[in-house]
Amino acid sequence: MKQWWYCLLVVLLALPLGAAEMPLNMTQGVTDISGKVYDLHMTILYICCAIGLVVFGIMIYSMIYHRKSKGAVAANFHESTKVEIAWTVIPFIILIAMAIPATKTLIAMEDPSNADLTIKITGSQWKWHYSYFDKDIEFYSTLSTPREQIDGDQTKGENYLLEVDKPLVLPINRKVRFLMTSDDVIHSWWVPAFAVKKDANPGFINEAWTRIDKPGIYRGQCAELCGKDHGFMPIVVNALSEADFDNWLIEQKQLVKTEAAEAAASMSQTLSLVDLNQQGEQVYLARCAACHQPNGAGLPGVFPSLIGSPIIKGPVEEHLNIVINGKPGTAMQAFAKQISAQEIAAVITYERNAWGNDSGDVVQAADVGNFSNNSAISPKPATEAADTAAINNVAETLTETTPQAAEAIGKIVTPEELPTLTMEQLMAEGEQVYAATCAACHQPTGTGIPGAFPSLIASPVVTGPISGHIDIVMHGKPGTAMQAFSRQLSPQQMAAVITYERNAWGNNSGDAVQPADVASHGQ
Structure with missing residues (x-):
């Protein structure tokens, strides 16, 4: 009997030692959260393995030593209170032991507060759009694998279907918050090394976050069946040191001018x-x-x-x-x-x-x-x-x-050269701009998402001074998801959407903001 226990002990000790080298096992990742997810995964795996060994061990032992050929006679009894209590209490204790670390990890995964950087990720067939809040940087990231490799006319490269023209650039040692949405169908932004996998749904905003521990190139892909080219929508993240990332921001601003x-x-x-x-x-x-x-x-x-x-x-x-x-x-x-x-x-x-x-x-x-x-x-x-x-x-x-x-x-x-529009023209254009630019966060009905994005119905900004409304649309609000639109929208578009917000959903302020008002505010 001692030999059985020795064998069991060897198996249990060998699993942790070889788990990290198993090609089919979960990767450990490069973030604190991914490490917690990996540890949780291995803990649950060991518990399941232990349960399996105990249950199947008892079954095999019973079949060998209590078989009919050995003259074993089955006990004749019904309803054992002790056994029923045992098979109720023991699984309950095991589930609690599994639930506590799992809950702690899930809570940590869903806490994007106090982020150092916020990035809006928009999926569309079949590319990703990245927008850095308060940095005036945005770009599309598309597959860069040559068509000849896809068609089989050339030898496939090392990173076949996992390479893009413009990678997402992130700093290490800083908390990065992701806001994810979609322009068309459901996508899913998945980077295994970060333990981040979140759906991007049209008309909704989902949140995730990461804090990368070391520089490097990390790859992922859309993990949702988003259409015929689902497998052609990769994700590449270039994690830089904090100093290199700050230099990259400066280079990007110069690149915009160029x-x-x-x-x-x-x-x-x-x-x-x-x-x-x-x-x-x-x-x-x-x-x-x-x-x-x-x-x-x-x-x-x-x-x-x-x-x-x-x-x-x-x-x-x-x-x-x-x-x-x-x-x-x-x-x-x-x-x-x-x-x-x-x-x-x-x-x-x-x-x-x-x-x-x-x-x-x-x-x-x-x-x-x-x-x-x-x-x-x-x-x-x-x-x-x-x-x-x-x-x-x-x-x-x-x-x-x-x-x-x-x-x-x-x-x-100059502001004097900008057109003066009627209320009807402003409302018509404003509705289009709102639907394309604002509705993902504040919702098509202006109700927002409680706890994440404020409602615009009778809000202090919408019903307050026009100058304050123009200011937040133009320059955003630091520390929140409200980004600056001064370089994304023209003065006419900003005037139209502000007019629309101040008169839609029962706000009915009667305010008509002109492009010249916006242009003058920015001077």
């Missing part, structure tokens, strides 16, 4: 049809091929074909509109903030000339900016120079969205 200057310069460039097609093909494969397929044929009943489609063959304005603004109620996203005007021009040119469409249309970056400023355009031949008026119109558009771009062009719009 990109704005480049965007401004692109407005005066006239590219040939060949150059536009080459660039457009690259943009198409990276951004559009997931839905419309590399050959433009789409997926019947799901994503429309671009070969001879009414949009491709129709007026350029309609093509620009759907690429820039998307199509509500469908999977067609708005790409105005995802790619540059030059890239939009290139991909539209490519689509209008690829797969036998052969329209001969050439769309330049200035045309995209001109359309964004609500001016009609017509296709230009490849040799026609960019129009000076178009550049000025683009300057006005960029002034509203990125001050650096306007500064690069040398044209600043």
